Amino acid sequence: MxxxxxxxxxxxxxxxxxxxxxxxxxxxxxxxxxxxxxxxxxxxxxxxxxxxxxxxxxxxxxxxxxxxxxxxxxxxxxKLCIVQPERAVRLARHYIENIEPVQLPESEFFRAAFTPAVLRAVCAIREGLLGATNGSDSAVLLRAAMLGCLHGPTNKTPGTQAYFSNQMPRTFSSKPDYSVRYWKSKGLKAPETNVVEVLRRKLMRLDESSPPSGVTxxxxxxxxxxxxxxxxxxxxxxxxxxxxxxxxxxxxxxxxxxxxxxxxxxxxxxxxxxxxxxxxxxxxxxxxxxxxxxxxxxxxxxxxxxxxxxxxxxxxxxxxxxxxxxxxxxxxxxxxxxxxxxxxxxxxxxxxxxxxxxxxxxxxxxxxxxxxxx
The missing domain is CATH 3.40.50.150 (Vaccinia Virus protein VP39)
Incomplete structure (x- = not known):
C-alpha cells in the first residue's frame, strides 16, 4: 500500500x-x-x-x-494563511508572559487533563486569541496549532510530547466523565510539558509559504x-x-x-x-x-x-x-x-x-x- x-x-x-x-x-x-x-x-x-x-x-x-x-x-x-511559524511561536509566548487568565476551568476533568502550569498557559493563549481583533495570519496559524495540540496520546519520551493533555484521542474530544474514569482506572497523569516547545515542534515542521494571490x-x-x-x-x-x-x-x-x-x-x-x-x-x-x-x-x-x-x-x-x-x-x-x-x-x-x-x-x-x- x-x-x-x-x-x-x-x-x-x-x-x-x-x-x-x-x-x-x-x-x-x-x-x-x-x-x-x-x-x-x-x-x-x-x-x-x-x-x-x-x-x-x-x-x-x-x-x-x-x-x-x-x-x-x-x-x-x-490552510489559507501566510505561514510564518516563528511569528506564531512568538505570539504564543507573548500571551503566556503578558496575560494572567481570568477563566481557569476548575472541573475534575480539567484538573486531571492538564497540569496547573499547562492549563494556565493554554488559558492565557486562549484569552489572547479571543481578544485578538486584527485577524492576523499569525493568530490564525497559532489558533489552529493550539487546537491540534490541545489533546491526544501521551508520549513517554522526554522532549517529544506532541499534545498538552492526559491520554486522549487526537481526532475528537472524549467526554469528561468517561475521560476521568479512564485516567483513574489506568493510573494516568497529565504530562509535564512546555506549551511553547510543543507548539514550536509542530509549527517548525511547516514550510513557510503563501496562498495563491488574493486568497486569505x-x-x-x-x-x-x-x-x-x-x-x-x-x-x-x-x-x-x-x-x-x-x-x-x-x-x-x-x-x-x-x-x-x-x-x-x-x-x-x-x-x-x-x-x-x-x-x-x-x-x-x-x-x-x-x-x-x-x-x-x-x-x-x-x-x-x-x-x-x-x-x-x-x-x-x-x-x-x-x-x-x-x-x-x-x-x-x-x-x-x-x-x-x-x-x-x-x-x-x-x-x-x-x-x-x-x-x-x-x-x-x-x-x-x-x-x-x-
Missing part, C-alpha cells in the same frame, strides 16, 4: 489539527489536477478542516469554503451552506465543488469536538444540541436538506459547474448512500448530469487513527459522485 500523503513534510500544514471523519488529501488533489489547466475557483460547502482548500492551495488554485462548525472553520482558515483566511466562512446568505453574489465565482457532506446519521460534530470548542470560546462542558448540520429526522428530510446545498452551489455565476462529492452513511443508519445522494440532487430542483458513481475507500482506509479510548466500529461505506450542472 502506498504511503499516505498525510505523512509527507510538504503537506504538514494540512495535518496541523487531526479531525474526526476527515477525508484523505489524495481525493481532492486527484480531482483538482484534472481541472488545474483551467485555473478554476474551488468551493467546498462542507469544508471541515479544509482539506479541499489545502489541495487547491497546493496546486496554486483559489478556493472558498463554508462550514457550520466553528472548530472546522478555525482549522480551515489556517476569510475565504473560509462560518455559515450554513443551505442558506443563500452564506453565499453572497461576490463569492459565486467558483466552477468546481469538491466536498464531503456530513455522514447520514452523524449529528454531533461540534459536541464531539467540545474541548476544542471550549478553546474557541465555548462552554467548558459538553453542550448537546449545538451542531447545525443537515437535518437527520429521516431520509426524505435529509435529502431535502442536502438538496438546498446543491441548489445554493448551482447559483454560481460560472459558465460551468462540476461537483465532486464523497458521501457516506454510518453503518447504524441503514440507508442506501447512492439512493440518498440521487434523491438530494433531485430535491435541489437543478438539472444535473451524473458523470460517474464509484465506491470510495472506507473512511478508515489508510489512516493511523488513535486507538486509545476508542471502541471498535465498522467504517462507513462511501461513494464518489461526479455531477455536472446542465
Amino acid at each position: 502506498s504511503r499516505s500523503l498525510a505523512y509527507e513534510p510538504r503537506y504538514a500544514l494540512n495535518a496541523i489539527c487531526p479531525y474526526f471523519t476527515m477525508f484523505p488529501l489524495e481525493y481532492p488533489l486527484r480531482v483538482l489536477r484534472k481541472h488545474k489547466v483551467d485555473s478554476p475557483v474551488v468551493m467546498d460547502p462542507f469544508c471541515g478542516r479544509g482539506t479541499t482548500l489545502f489541495a487547491a492551495r497546493a496546486l496554486g488554485l483559489a478556493s472558498r469554503g463554508i462550514d457550520s462548525s466553528p472548530i472546522a472553520v478555525a482549522i480551515a482558515r489556517a 483566511p476569510t475565504r473560509a466562512v462560518l455559515g450554513d451552506s443551505r442558506s443563500p446568505s452564506s453565499l453572497p453574489v461576490a463569492n459565486r465565482d467558483f466552477s468546481v465543488v469538491v466536498t464531503s457532506p456530513p455522514y447520514y446519521g452523524m449529528r454531533t460534530y461540534v459536541e464531539d469536538q467540545w474541548l476544542r470548542n471550549w478553546f474557541l470560546g465555548g462552554p467548558d462542558f459538553v453542550d448537546y444540541g449545538k451542531s447545525e448540520q443537515l437535518e437527520h429526522a429521516g431520509k426524505d428530510v435529509f435529502a431535502k436538506s442536502l438538496g438546498l446545498v446543491w441548489k445554493n452551489m448551482a447559483s454560481t455565476k460560472a459558465d460551468s459547474l462540476d461537483m465532486y462529492i464523497r458521501f457516506g452513511i454510518i453503518p447504524s443508519a441503514k440507508a442506501d448512500a447512492k439512493a440518498l445522494m440521487l434523491a438530494s440532487l433531485e430535491e435541489s430542483g437543478v438539472r444535473w448530469k451524473m458523470v460517474h458513481t464509484r465506491p470510495a475507500e472506507t473512511a478508515a482506509s489508510g489512516k493511523r487513527q488513535a486507538d486509545h479510548m476508542v471502541a471498535g466500529s465498522t467504517a462507513a461505506l462511501e461513494y464518489d459522485f461526479h455531477v455536472r450542472r446542465i
